Amino acid sequence: MSKIRVLVGTKKGAFVLSADGKRKQWDVSGPHFAGWEIYHLKGSPVDTNRIYASQSSGWFGQIIQRSDDGGKTWTPPGSSPEELKSPDGFPKGESNKFVYEGTVGTHKWYDGTQHPWEFKRVWHLEPSLTDPNTVYAGAEDAAIFKTVDGGKTWKELPGLRGAKGNLWQPGAGGMAVHTILLDKTNPNRIFVAISAAGAFRTDDGGKTWKPINKGLKSPYELPDPDAEVGHCVHRIALHPSRPDVLFMQKHWDVLRTDNAGDLWQDVGGNLPTDFGFPIDVHAHEPNTVYVVPIKSDSEHYPPDGKLRVFRSRSGGNDWEPLTKGLPQKDCYVNVLRDAMCVDSLEPCGIYFGTTGGQVYGSADSGNTWEPIVRDLPPVYSVEVQTLS
Amino acid sequence: MRIVLPYHLRNLARVEGEVELDAPNPPTIGAVLDALEARYPVLRGTVRDHGTLKRRPFVRFFACKEDLSLEPPDTVLPEAVVKGDEPFLIIGAMAGG
Numbered sequence: 001m002s003k004i005r006v007l008v009g010t011k012k013g014a015f016v017l018s019a020d021g022k023r024k025q026w027d028v029s030g031p032h033f034a035g036w037e038i039y040h041l042k043g044s045p046v047d048t049n050r051i052y053a054s055q056s057s058g059w060f061g062q063i064i065q066r067s068d069d070g071g072k073t074w075t076p077p078g079s080s081p082e083e084l085k086s087p088d089g090f091p092k093g094e095s096n097k098f099v100y101e102g103t104v105g106t107h108k109w110y111d112g113t114q115h116p117w118e119f120k121r122v123w124h125l126e127p128s129l130t131d132p133n134t135v136y137a138g139a140e141d142a143a144i145f146k147t148v149d150g151g152k153t154w155k156e157l158p159g160l161r162g163a164k165g166n167l168w169q170p171g172a173g174g175m176a177v178h179t180i181l182l183d184k185t186n187p188n189r190i191f192v193a194i195s196a197a198g199a200f201r202t203d204d205g206g207k208t209w210k211p212i213n214k215g216l217k218s219p220y221e222l223p224d225p226d227a228e229v230g231h232c233v234h235r236i237a238l239h240p241s242r243p244d245v246l247f248m249q250k251h252w253d254v255l256r257t258d259n260a261g262d263l264w265q266d267v268g269g270n271l272p273t274d275f276g277f278p279i280d281v282h283a284h285e286p287n288t289v290y291v292v293p294i295k296s297d298s299e300h301y302p303p304d305g306k307l308r309v310f311r312s313r314s315g316g317n318d319w320e321p322l323t324k325g326l327p328q329k330d331c332y333v334n335v336l337r338d339a340m341c342v343d344s345l346e347p348c349g350i351y352f353g354t355t356g357g358q359v360y361g362s363a364d365s366g367n368t369w370e371p372i373v374r375d376l377p378p379v380y381s382v383e384v385q386t387l388s
Numbered sequence: 389m390r391i392v393l394p395y396h397l398r399n400l401a402r403v404e405g406e407v408e409l410d411a412p413n414p415p416t417i418g419a420v421l422d423a424l425e426a427r428y429p430v431l432r433g434t435v436r437d438h439g440t441l442k443r444r445p446f447v448r449f450f451a452c453k454e455d456l457s458l459e460p461p462d463t464v465l466p467e468a469v470v471k472g473d474e475p476f477l478i479i480g481a482m483a484g485g
Contacts, residue, residue, distance in 0.1 A: 035395075035396060036396065057396065058446060058483075059394075059396070059444065059446040059447060059480040059481065060396060060397060060400075060434040060435070060444065060447070060480070061433055061434055061437075061444060062433070063400065063430075063434070076400075076430045078429070079429055079430045092429065092432075093425060093429030093430060093431070093432030093433070094432070094438075095430075096432070096433045096434075096438070097432070097433060097438040097439075098438075099438060099439055
């Protein structure tokens with residue numbers, strides 16, 4: 001029977017939630033890395049026991065952790081007891097070494113001056129679709145790094161910052177690569193999204209990148225609402241079977257492209273508000289999309305105190321609220337950009353976590369919801385593994 | 389010599405209590421940190437930045453009731469620390485609030 005493993009990153013540690021395919025009874029393990037901020041965990045689609053985690057702290061910086069047994073035990077890559085006895089000698093302790101390539105360069109600062117790039121943390125880890133030792137890391141200040149040795153060493157793909165990086169400017173939440181999407185039909189194509197710079201695409205495996213923000217409009221955030229870069233993209237998502245179709249939750253606006261980002265169109269339709277953070281696509285229905293509308297950029301909580309996921313079965317524009325099992329009064333939590341995901345069972349499961357520490361799950365494509373856990377620290381990220 | 393690590397770094401390095409190291413020669417702050425990181429590579433980048441080897445902003449160094457955080461890396465540690473009578477403390481700064 002299938003099993004489900006939900007990986008939850010929180011402000012004070014990581015949690016692993018496990019259930020069988022019915023998704024009714026859950027075991028909770030954790031906190032792992034207690035007291036540390038866990039921005040993101042994600043498992044390799046090739047080897048589901050291989051999970052990577054981004055662990056960080058304002059005091060002690062960035063740590064990368066890796067599990068090879070499905071989240072039971074963890075080790076910073078390169079420092080396992082076996083590796084410490086390696087004939088190659090002591091490891092170099094570089095699994096947390098994220099250094100920008102070449103001349104560091106500068107980006108736009110709050111006062112309009114240029115400011116050097118400074119590594120702060122890894123927001124997102126995206127394991128390769130084909131190799132468990134290859135992972136991409138999205139960093140703050142915005143850059144993408146890659147490991148090909150299971151996380152022991154990381155190397156920047158500096159071409160991304162060459163895509164007008166001098167014009168990128170951090171928003172209030174920082175300036176980070178928070179979304180990395182891989183195209184299973186084209187290993188040379190990668191999409192990333194950056195707050196507050198926009199969406200970008202490479203078609204040559206990460207050597208060169210171009211902004212893909214045509215059609216985005218930010219009249220209240222940018223002096224030129226149609227600027228090539230500078231848009232605050234909160235999240236992008238695609239269905240693996242249709243990688244040229246992407247959906248975007250921007251600071252304001254929900255958008256869609258049918259040509260891999262060459263042109264975007266607004267599909268917010270009848271949403272009560274088109275501000276929000278996460279967006280995701282149903283595992284089996286490429287035209288079914290989920291968002292969690294948030295009242296505004298000034299009030300990061302659901303409209304009217306009602307926590308509602310909205311679903312479109314038509315690829316946008318027509319949206320229906322999904323409320324059964326979710327609090328419909330006095331709810332003032334937020335759902336962050338990396339905190340929603342879908343499993344690949346039938347029917348498709350949807351999961352999301354809140355800043356109030358709840359993780360909700362739906363085992364019927366969003367029709368009904370139940371809290372899996374209620375009292376975790378603020379949830380930063382939720383990922384799910386479907387295990388056969 | 390004896391080194392006291394903060395809670396989170398003890399967990400990361402998987403050590404309990406104090407760390408004991410042979411005092412480097414000369415026994416400077418930088419050399420002690422080099423020796424510590426050689427013993428526990430996982431601590432690289434957590435006390436000092438990779439590359440620049442600058443102390444991270446919210447990490448402090450105390451010894452013999454003195455704050456050595458702002459002393460240069462080639463500062464020789466007090467004899468009591470070198471002999472192991474007093475520990476060299478690596479501290480996570482107060483968060484406030």
